[in-house]
Amino acid sequence: MRKRHQKGSLQLRKIGGHKVWLLFYYENGRRRCKTIGAASKQFTKSQAEKAAQDILTVVNGRIAQTQEQPLTFGQFVSDVYLPFCKQYRWKKSTTMTSEGRINSHLVAAFGSRELQSLRRQELQEFLESKAAIGLSFSIVDHLRWDLRSILELAAEDGHIERNPACSISTPRRAVAGEKKVMTRENVATAIRALEFREALIGKLAIFCGMRPGEIFGLKWGQVANDHAVIRQRVYRGLVDTPKTKRSVRKIGLPPGVVTDLASWRTVSRDTGVDAWVFPSERSTTPLSRDNLWRRNIQPKLAEVGLGWASFQVMRRTYSSLSREAGADRKVVADQMGHGIGVNLDEYTITSLDQLTAATVKLEAYLLETAERPKEVL
Structure with a gap:
């Protein structure tokens, strides 16, 4: 898990022909960048470092205050995961199906739970219970993928040390329906x-x-x-x-x-x-x-x-x-x-008919080969 205190990264970059001091740091799981000021004789590196430290003191204070309140699964989904997916990952059609599924099944089950309290065994048992009540293979498999994706992002953001959903699998009892075709x-x-x-x-x-x-x-x-x-x-x-x-x-x-x-x-x-x-x-x-x-x-x-x-x-x-x-x-x-x-x-x-025809074709080939007389040398 990411520590509450961070030193950030102060870098001198050339922007528009001018050298500028930039501060890079993390907050709410995202990398941030803040301009400190233009580099000059009047604004030296030591002054930029002091300004950066003042900014990080405020940022680290906010992070520490936030981490004092344990983040729940429901809060992370609504405040971080869904906004991120809607903006960068999902099409509108995906949002229409995925958001409802996540809220109806996952948030309903784990919404009030602290992220750090979730364990692999209970996540697997959750999928088993969904398969047991007759949900389709497709829905259960999507729920497995949703759990992995949500908790992977939570791990990336430092809210949990590791993703407990990495090894969960779609239950064997979740049998996929017959894929029908027309003749x-x-x-x-x-x-x-x-x-x-x-x-x-x-x-x-x-x-x-x-x-x-x-x-x-x-x-x-x-x-x-x-x-x-x-x-x-x-x-x-x-x-x-x-x-x-x-x-x-x-x-x-x-x-x-x-x-x-x-x-x-x-x-x-x-x-x-x-x-x-x-x-x-x-x-x-x-x-x-x-x-x-x-x-x-x-x-x-x-x-x-x-x-x-x-x-x-x-x-x-x-x-x-x-x-x-x-x-x-x-x-x-x-x-x-x-x-x-x-x-x-x-x-x-x-x-x-195609399966049968394939076996008939192979049988005829093998029998023809077996019955073919050997050549006399």
Whole structure:
């Protein structure tokens, strides 16, 4: 833990052609810099050192006073961690999901506890209890990551000697749900069941691998004859930049989707470059993903036995069926805005027919090799 008393660092720097005395020190876990004064015959190094000492006396006094009041987990999260993440780490969409999760689960459990009192065993038991009540693997795993991140920052700031969450793990009982994909027959059934607009949205997810936020964030100026340009996305009504750097991309559009987009354009009220492809009734805002799914898509899919489908299932279907159709895996990953590893591990599901075909192919090869007569020398 950082000591209450610090000597700081007095440095002579050249700024704008003039030499200036600068004092560097730490307060509230951040490195600070304060200008002492311009170096001159009238303001010598000894004078700068005395001025620096006067400043550090005040700073060290504030730090000592603050440390007399033990910092709680809740105070650190609200005063330090969340402001830091919102300003430097998180996108708006990440803030919307992470802040609520942290407050609902972690602050609710440990908010009044002093940071120094938290121990690895109880943090692991906390995760075990969350898994035991049936929370999904994804939520429990995110809580583990949140604890590590929060306490790592607390350690960096000197509030705790070491991070007790470094070695905690996601409980084995937190089983990830089945990653479902649609078959070719499922896709055809879904498209037939939906109205034209909703079917087009489904095709952009299934045939083109687009995220729902990218679909509803699409503007007519980004749609070309054979491709679309992804520049923004919509998440819970907020227009934001794409999810990752890879997400800013051009995506290919198959002929059928191009034809459907052209038909949709002819009946759209506004087709200007800044107009939404799928606008709300007010036209000035994009269509709400959740409302559309709940009112127009999910009920229709449920009627044909596909109520289990979701936008994530559709996107996973694009990846899996593209592989089954023989598409290059790098091309598929680029189309989805992913790295190859993420695409194969998280989005591509191998069908039973493919698994069986692989074993049949290997068996035939091995038997052919075993039965092949040896050459006579």
